[in-house]
Amino acid sequence: SKGQPSPQNLYEMTSLAYDSRREQVILHGAGQNRDELWTLDLKTRRWKNMQPKVLTPAGASPPVCTREAAYIPGEDVFLIYGPPVWAYAPAENAWRQVRISTSTGDELPRRAGQNRAMVYDPKRDLVLLVLGTGGDAGQASVYAMRYRHARAQF
Numbered sequence: 559s560k561g562q563p564s565p566q567n568l569y570e571m572t573s574l575a576y577d578s579r580r581e582q583v584i585l586h587g588a589g590q591n592r593d594e595l596w597t598l599d600l601k602t603r604r605w606k607n608m609q610p611k612v613l614t615p616a617g618a619s620p621p622v623c624t625r626e627a628a629y630i631p632g633e634d635v636f637l638i639y640g641p642p643v644w645a646y647a648p649a650e651n652a653w654r655q656v657r658i659s660t661s662t663g664d665e666l667p668r669r670a671g672q673n674r675a676m677v678y679d680p681k682r683d684l685v686l687l688v689l690g691t692g693g694d695a696g697q698a699s700v701y702a703m704r705y706r707h708a709r710a711q712f
Contacts, residue, residue: 564605565589565596573627575636577648584636584648587623595620595646610646614654614712621653626676628685633707639676639687641666645707657711658703666701673698 565588572587581600588594595608612618626639636646643656643666658666666689673690685705690698 562604563607565594565607567592571623571625573623573625573638575627575629577629577636578631579634580648584627584629584646586621586627586636586638586646587625592623593620597648608651610651610653612653613650618655621655626674626687628676628678630678630685630705631680632683633705635705635707637676637685637705639666639674645705645710647707654710654712660701 565585567590568588569592571592572585575584577584577597580597583598583600585596585598586594588596595610597606597608598604599606610620612620621638621640621644623638624640627636629636634647634649636648638644638646643658645654645656646652647654660666666687673693673696675688677686678684679686683704684702687701688698689701690696
C-alpha cells in the first residue's frame with residue numbers, strides 16, 4: 559500500500575468480493591473490530607475506507623465480518639452471512655440487515671463456524687450458502703436464493 563491508507567488488522571474471517579460494476583475489490587473485516595469495509599480501485603490501485611452507514615436496524619453498529627460474502631452484479635449488492643445476512647449497497651454506501659426465511663418459513667439457522675461457504679452463481683443467478691455443524695463428520699445444509707434488493711425485507 560506504500561504511503562496510502564489501507565486495511566489493517568486483517569484476520570482469518572476477512573471477506574473479499576469483486577465489484578464488476580466499479581472494477582473494484584470489496585474487503586470487509588478490517589480494523590480492530592473487524593467491521594471496516596474497504597474498496598480497492600483496480601485502475602488506480604488505491605484503497606478507500608468506505609465507512610458505510612447502517613440503515614437498518616436503525617442505530618446498529620456495522621456488521622462484524624465472519625468470512626462469507628458474495629457480490630451480485632445485477633442487484634449491485636455485496637451480501638455477507640454472519641449470521642444474520644447483511645446487504646451492502648455500494649451505490650448508497652450503506653448496510654442493511656436482511657431477514658431471510660427458508661421455504662418452510664423458518665429463518666436461516668444461526669450457525670457460524672468453520673463449516674460454511676457462500677458463493678454467487680451468475681449463470682443461475684443464485685446465491686448458494688452451505689451451513690454445517692459437527693465438524694468434519696457433521697451434517698451440512700445447502701440453501702439457494704435469488705436475492706432481489708428491491709423486494710428484500712429489512
